[in-house]
Amino acid sequence: MTPQPTRRNEQSRRAILAAALELLAETGYPALTVEAIAARAGVGKQTIYRWWRGKGAVILDALADDVPEVVALPDTGDLRADLRQVLRATVAEFADPRLSATTRAITIETLADEELGAQARDRLLRPQLNAVRVRLEAAREAGQVRPDAALDQVVELLFGPLYHRWLLRNGPLTDDYADGIVDLVVAAVTPSTSIRG
Amino acid sequence: MTPQPTRRNEQSRRAILAAALELLAETGYPALTVEAIAARAGVGKQTIYRWWRGKGAVILDALADDVPEVVALPDTGDLRADLRQVLRATVAEFADPRLSATTRAITIETLADEELGAQARDRLLRPQLNAVRVRLEAAREAGQVRPDAALDQVVELLFGPLYHRWLLRNGPLTDDYADGIVDLVVAAVTPSTSIRG
DNA sequence: ACAGCGAGACGAGACGTATCGTCTTGACGG
DNA sequence: CCGTCAAGACGATACGTCTCGTCTCGCTGT
Incomplete structure (x- = not known):
């Protein structure tokens, strides 16, 4: 039933991932087809479906690699x-139309498919957030952040607004915006200023 | 070329929107089909395509109404x-599996289609955020928020993390989480506490 | 008479499955 | 050692299904 990873053809695997990325760059995600990937990679469709659940899984694999x-x-x-610096870098990624479009497409795929999302x-x-x-x-530890702050929440406080604005196209994504978020978050986590006044 | 809204059949319009919501509740969004909506509404497919761009536009219209x-x-x-209270209410909506699934599906549709997203x-x-x-x-004005705070950013600081966690399934959505976000944001916007100590 | 209407046929395109014959791999026996 | 053999992954491709969006009918109401 389940294929044995031992017998998997590494060459085919690489060809598939490479073809997927090529076609992604050439045609964009929506026009991407499992059939096209197979053809470009010189591979049977079944070989893709044997190891992946669909084009989304293939692309995700290729990117994660x-x-x-x-x-x-x-x-x-x-x-x-x-x-x-970090938030500005993220903003810069989202500002590149081509990269942004691809990231958006993949993100959408992961939103719709729970397993892919995981x-x-x-x-x-996670690596980024971590x-x-x-x-x-x-x-x-340097005393610049309140000891009781829930750091996971703080991380989401930083990226949540950025993703929100990007995904929902809820306003322009600029360096100023990123800086503003950082200022607010820093203000939120800075220890009580009663001493430093 | 473009249909004349004057001659539009209001009865058909209502039937289509009603049928769309019914089918959405019954079968869920992914299984929803323009053909099914047309059949349920007792309407030709063309009548739907004449006035809407697809099932996403129909559902969005129905919901917005x-x-x-x-x-x-x-x-x-x-x-x-x-x-x-507001964030807890949002969390509660996201906690309802049925409502959450529908909202997620619509959201995904709006992410993929720029015009729909707008x-x-x-x-x-926007009405919510506003x-x-x-x-x-x-x-x-009551002096509970720093005068220089960019309120649009503050609003996104509140909802961004929530949407982030919900859409990306990046952890549990609980009342405690909502409260934590509120506490952080309030801390971020509260005027300098040098006097209050 | 004209434009929207219900009904449904239609082509296009992508999906995922099934099947074919070939090739690779690893185990086993002489 | 080395030939044989079964298992299973492989490339290729046909296939049925599904949904889409367009097109073509008469019909109807104004």
């Missing part, structure tokens, strides 16, 4: 500056 | 309490 497993944030000691979350999203969390932990 | 145009938030004078934004999302903004303006 390209992503480094561990990401680390810069730590200059200045939390605000470091966060600004994969995307674990392999693409890197920010690590940076926040360092800031907390 | 049901939504009150203006929403108002409670104003008890206690900003934190009022915001908690309509959803203006007719469904109601919160109005409440924040009142709070600002």
Whole structure:
């Protein structure tokens, strides 16, 4: 029933992932077809369906393969500056129309398919968010963040608005916007200023 | 070329919207078909395609018709309490599996189709967000919010994380979570506490 | 008479399955 | 060792199904 990964043809696997990325770049996600991927890769359709659930799973796999497993944030000691850099980088990615369109398409796919969403979350999203969390932990130990702050929530406080605005097209995504979010979040987590006044 | 709205059959229009909502409740969004809507409404497919771009537009129209145009938030004078109530209500909506599934499907449709997204934004999302903004303006005048806070950003700071967690299934959506977001945001916008200590 | 209407046929395109013969792999016996 | 063999993945492709969106009918109401 279930195919044995041992006997899997690595060459075909690579050809499929490569073909998928090529076609994605050429035609865009919506026009992407399992049949086209198979044809480009010189592979039977069944070979794709044997190992993946559909084109979404293939693309996700291809993207996740390209992503480094561990990401680390810069730590200059200045939390605000470091966060600004991260959020500005995210804004820049969303500003590139081609990259943005692709990311949007994949994201949509993961929203519709729960299993795909779990994969995307674990392999693409979580590493990013976790890197920010690590940076926040360092800031907390440095006394720049309230000890009682729920850092997972803080991370979402940073990225949630960005994704919200990007996905729902709810306004322009600019560096100023990113900076504003960072300022608000920093204000939210900064320890009581009663002493520093 | 373009149909004349004057000659439009109001009865058919209502039947289509009603049938769409019925079928949505019965079969769920993915299984929803233009053909099925037409059949249920006792209407030709062309009549649907003449006035709408597809099933997404029909459903969006049906939903927007049901939504009150203006929403108002409670104003008890206690900003934190009022915001908690709103976010908890949102969490409750997302917690209902049936409603959540429908909302998710519609949302996905609006993410993929720019024009549909614009309509959803203006007719469904914006009124909600704006109601919160109005409440924040009142709070600002009451001196509970820093005068320089960008209120649009604050609103997104409230809902962004919620949508983020819901759409991407990035963790459980509980009242505690909503309360935590509110606390963080209130902390972010509260005027300098140097006096209050 | 004209434009929207209900009804439904239609072509296009993508999906996912099934089947064919071929090729690779690993186990077993002489 | 090495030939044989079964299992199973492979490329290729036909197939039925589904949904879409268009097109073509008369019919109806104004």
